[in-house]
Amino acid sequence: MWMGIDLGTQSVRAVVAGDRGEILGSGSAPLTGRRDGVRHEQRPADWWTAVCAATRQALRDCPAPRALAVCATSGTVLLADPAGRPLTPGVMYDDGRAVAEAARAKAPPSWALPKVMWLLTEYGGGAGTAVRVMHQADLVLARLAGTPLPTDSSHALKTGYDLERDDWPRRRFGKLGLPDGLFPDVVRPGTRIGEVGRAAAEETGIPAGTAIVAGMTDGCAAQLASGSLNVGSWNAVLGTTLVLKGVTSSPVEDPAGVVYNHRAPDGSWLPGGASGVGGGVLTAAFPAVDPIRMDALARPREPARVVAYPLVATGERFPFVAPEATGFLLGEPDSEAEHWLALLTGVGLVERLCFDYLDLLGAQNYGRLTLTGGAARSGYWSRLRADILGRPVYIPRYSEPALGMAILAAYGARPGTSLIRTAGAMVRLRHVLHPHPVRTAWYTEPYLTLVDELERRGWLPDRVAAHARIRTERS
Template identity: 50%
Template sequence: MSDPHAPGPTGHHPGPDGIWLGLDLGTQSARCLAVDGTGTLLATATRPLTSKRTGNRHEQDPHQWWTALAEACREALTGLDTRRIRGLAIDGTSGTLLLTDPNGTPRTPGLMYDDGRATDQAEAVNAAGAPVWQELGYRTMPPSWALPKLRWLLDDDPTLRTGSRLLHQVDLITWKLAGHQLPTDTSHALKTGYHLIDERWPHDVTDHLGIPTDLLPDVVRPGTVLGTVCPAAADATHIPAGTTIVAGMTDGCAAQIGAGALTPGAWNAVLGTTLVLKGSSDHLVRDPAGVVYCHRGPGDTWLPGGASSSGAGVISQYFHGENLDVLTDQAAALDPDAVAYPLVSTGGERFPFRAPEAEPFILGDTPTRATAFHSYLLGVACLERLCFDYLDLLDAPTDGPLTYTGGGARNTYWCRLRAEVLGRTVHVPEHAEGGLGMAVLAATSTGATLTEAATAMVHPGTAIRPAPDRTTRYLPVYHRFVDELTRRGWLAPTVADHALRRATQ
């Protein structure tokens, strides 16, 4: 088949007759989404996932990933003509991994994307791999990345060094679907130390860390055809046996594809529990601070991005059970100036700055629930602007189209507030989500390029154009927000100065 990442048009389009499935493993749910070749949503279903959190540890039961996703598939496919299903791809949370035996049976829990237990192992990983991590642009690995957690698992139980297989979250699902182990993809392998430029495992580093070579999976680029659905998986999911399995990407990249943000300078902001920014660049963006890193994109492009520890999770933390529609209306009517730093994680901040000691704060008075609610909405907007200012400092192109996705994008007022603080037009696509992005990626198995498939299947949706006077109105709030982060020693003065200079231009 044609390489889905080859530059230039091929003239291929998915066509309206086929059905493409996007399977999505998030933090809280497993989802199956079915669309046709025009991007029309045909069906979707979700099942909840449960987590175990203890201090800085975050685990899930890998068996539940499969059972929940299989149930979601069976529901979504009820009533569809499954003979039309042509292919599927899967996304998962970035940096989530486990070890299995040679038959694919889990030997460990799933260590989730934000599990921070591997502090000592991260030091060893960064000492062993410093030249490679520098070349790849992220400089160092935090404890939550997959390679330090892999080393932790092997240190914690040395018997795992023999006969184990490293799987990323989606790799367990592709194994179940095919009935045997399939290669992982470069997107999920990034945080395990895969060399994206040379496209190989850095065995000199992994050997130094005592990681057995036979534990590491084969790796291919996203969009590569991996295999087909086996009869046992067809019985469990109702996906027809023989359906094409296409290598997927991590959840942030999946949402970026679902938003159509694939041309250099285009960005997608995913506002879920935390804020994730994913963009497209014509060059590898290297970050001296190591908080921005790049995936490989279509052709010769790169996909820079960063994942904050702040975001909409503060709403469920501080306003659980309250009527958010009423709070939004009240907050919009008041439009107060108080601003909160919307940190969700207890492990500090990771983007647009790295500060393990960071903690939430509020600037200004919040005498009512509505004013407190607005302070968090405004805080996310200010943090988002700071993210783009930081990306600009790194010479990442940021002047292309901007899309908003994620659960937070369902709040129309919040979208407008974010656009006003940024001072730029944004689009809210109709159905942009990780599942759609994976359906688009699966459709490249027709021979279409990723850009061609996205053009056919992603709908641009609603445009939000901010009023200049509203942007001006929020500039002093942004200044206070940046100054406070700097005063507390979390934000480097060089970053703050660049952000404030951009704000006055």
């Protein structure tokens, strides 16, 4: 039995899976945060409270796991004391306050490194100050083990970790005024790093001595859960926001810094990016509707007359960087159903633009595309995305990042095993959706309209827009 824990934006999810991918136990607990303009924070204490609730629920009617791994939102950080006790709020991945620090660090504002610099200025810290950087998952791992543990290179990436040199860039950090000892030790995902302590066992229900395996970010966890781990395959995680992750034989070079590369536990590369569009815009626009009913009302209205750029909050990160970007509608919906359809379609159009950008960079993109995340539960939205993209999409039976961490726990706890074979045994497909050529043709004009508008507003670089048009003409 293997446990995976996923620290999401809105909830914590825990699952226990068997060697063949059967889900034997699951649990969840809600999370809330503070949003105010570009500010987005959560209380670290709430993460632990939710973990305890979710794991106890997952273990209520199933055997204890042999090992566990934890994933979390990418770019969420806090400062803690040497014992791992939090000194600041958790600054979330989409918090936009570190703009000046991002310019100094020459990093996207969504990355963790500018947030660390901002936290040190806001809450104090510098030479001789006993503070340490912790990622969201690190805080939970420290509570599980009873002492701070090494972080993994996946969570450390956006904090500035150099995956090719396998080290922190200490000279660069020195120029930025970041003190020695601020950053944790780093190991590759899938490394056994500790075990659950007695105090945590009493709170979580996880037996003391359960092995702790270094995890990955939520996007990478979803990649593992999708089973798409061969070179050229991709996974699209659509929840509150959209994350794309693929597998390539070498890092994808992107001078603009839009696409970044994680390192897989087996040494292959996982390039991808995180967009600000996603299902969160549906929650904001329609806080109290039945999604199934809205899908049914939207279906006969295809294609939508209104073109939407469905940004969840201010700022875009992929397929372009524009901290000032905001969502918009081109046209006025004549009903809630058409508004709903426009938002669903808009996410698919941005997803298509992401793949056009990846093609521009030369990313290997010829393999299977899987869809995971909460939106994959909507058969209609998945079919709509297949039509917009013009390619088949594969839907796993269980698609949550927590399963990806259970897969990683199984891999990490058994030295000598293959990650691809482990995932192949534990991932089960539900079905495959094929695009319809007529419907795919419907979305040519809306797609080009969105590309034109994003370029006109100065957010989408000219060369990216030009490549999107060229690929559209060829298709």
